[in-house]
Amino acid sequence: NAGVTQTPKFQVLKTGQSMTLQCAQDMNHEYMSWYRQDPGMGLRLIHYSVGAGITDQGEVPNGYNVSRSTTEDFPLRLLSAAPSQTSVYFCASSYSIAGVSSYNSPLHFGNGTRLTVT
């Protein structure tokens, strides 16, 4: 009963370093997404995917890349970390975002990765 698994839980990077935040789900969900959570700003969508091989940009995509080679995995890559990317990152998945109400499939969230860029 793993659900959505994010690794690592915490990470400290220096400016300019690169890293990948991992996200995996075992619910055979088509839809996966990445949000960042910042104080006073709620959750903002970075990138999302409606199925393997398909990705699209959200509200704040700059500085982040994603790929979706399998249904289960949706990694988020920071190519050159900046202090403005200090945040808590959440991965979330759903059976189908377009039918989230009709399919009674809410968005399932991982427990987050807290990233600090110095």
Add this chain to the structure above:
Amino acid sequence: GNSVTQMEGPVTLSEEAFLTINCTYTATGYPSLFWYVQYPGEGLQLLLKATKADDKGSNKGFEATYRKETTSFHLEKGSVQVSDSAVYFCALQGAQKLVFGQGTRLTINP
């Protein structure tokens, strides 16, 4: 575009008090509306939802009614407990994504 506005926090109440957290939205059409809750150190969990106007979502003593005329989805609970301390997010279903409000931190004192 679609947007959600929540009452600013933090909100601090005593146990057994009545809770209201206001949420209003701007959207084209009539999107589904949600309340999510985030307990310390965890991800968000769906608390309740409503899919059409005048629907009432309810769970764990919390309720919210989808009001089309006032574009609102206020969260209420008649008697809060210490265990309700968390951050609450209002959200609406947009095209290919959920749009979240900024969150309201709720603290319940014994």
